[in-house]
Amino acid sequence: MKLLVLGATGQTGQLLVRQALEQDHLVRAVVRTPSKLTIRHDNLKVVEANIFSADSLVEHFKEQDIIMSCLGFPIGIISGVTGYTESMKAIVAAMHTAKVNRIIAMTSWYTKPESAQQSSWMVRWFLIPMIRNVLINMQEMENYLNRECEDLNWTIVRPPGLQNGPKTDKELLTHEGYFVPDLDGKPIANSVTRGDVAHFMLSLLNADSWIRKSVAMVTM
Numbered sequence: 001m002k003l004l005v006l007g008a009t010g011q012t013g014q015l016l017v018r019q020a021l022e023q024d025h026l027v028r029a030v031v032r033t034p035s036k037l038t039i040r041h042d043n044l045k046v047v048e049a050n051i052f053s054a055d056s057l058v059e060h061f062k063e064q065d066i067i068m069s070c071l072g073f074p075i076g077i078i079s080g081v082t083g084y085t086e087s088m089k090a091i092v093a094a095m096h097t098a099k100v101n102r103i104i105a106m107t108s109w110y111t112k113p114e115s116a117q118q119s120s121w122m123v124r125w126f127l128i129p130m131i132r133n134v135l136i137n138m139q140e141m142e143n144y145l146n147r148e149c150e151d152l153n154w155t156i157v158r159p160p161g162l163q164n165g166p167k168t169d170k171e172l173l174t175h176e177g178y179f180v181p182d183l184d185g186k187p188i189a190n191s192v193t194r195g196d197v198a199h200f201m202l203s204l205l206n207a208d209s210w211i212r213k214s215v216a217m218v219t220m
């Protein structure tokens with residue numbers, strides 16, 4: 001397939017690009033600093049564009065089968081976080097013009113911060129307050145897709161804490177919700193490797209099961 005990857009210079013994005021190339025997909029990486037992406041492959045094209053401008057994105061979106069986003073934005077303690085919604089509005093506008101219908105984007109467990117009530121003390125009192133602005137803007141982006149993009153085949157992938165590491169052989173667990181629960185309804189784990197997240201995102205290329213849904217995932 002022809003995949004367009006946003007956030008391809010990031011830690012998950014680079015793993016997604018590598019795995020996609022291993023799976024013989026044609027990959028177009030849209031980045032702001034091309035020199036940051038050091039992967040070289042005949043099936044990889046790296047282009048520079050502004051993720052906040054539909055006009056800048058649209059020429060690169062044409063004839064792509066799917067947009068995959070591993071974009072991430074800083075925690076924005078003073079100024080707040082708007083990158084998720086602002087980029088997604090430009091991405092969706094470009095998708096409409098370029099007639100691309102499918103997008104898979106990653107956010108996180110607990111994009112509704114109150115959903116973390118059953119999580120550990122560390123998550124509730126340290127992690128969530130620290131990244132609250134990120135989670136809130138992720139949730140706003142999810143709501144935008146849910147409420148205003150019914151014509152698109154979107155999927156939101158929600159992982160827990162990300163660890164640097166390749167795809168593992170662990171079992172994949174998924175749940176349509178803000179985290180993956182154990183039998184008692186509590187979060188079943190805290191983390192997943194970025195390689196497993198990339199692998200799960202790519203597995204969705206051949207599945208219709210999570211269309212217009214947000215899926216929490218983890219491997220154990």
Ligand SMILES: NC(=O)c1ccc[n+]([C@@H]2O[C@H](COP(=O)([O-])OP(=O)(O)OC[C@H]3O[C@@H](n4cnc5c(N)ncnc54)[C@H](OP(=O)(O)O)[C@@H]3O)[C@@H](O)[C@H]2O)c1
Pocket residue numbers: 006007008009010011012013031032033036051070071072073083106107108109134159160161162163194
């Ligand atoms: N850290 C965790 O434990 C955790 C847990 C769950 C979910 N997440 C979320 O998962 C996603 C991926 O995480 P990650 O750690 O793989 O991300 P990352 O390494 O921080 O990469 C972020 C990507 O977004 C790009 N980006 C940021 N601002 C941009 C801008 N203004 N214009 C163009 N590109 C821009 C970066 O480009 P540059 O390389 O040019 O900066 C980079 O490619 C993020 O949304 C993150 O919040 C993280």
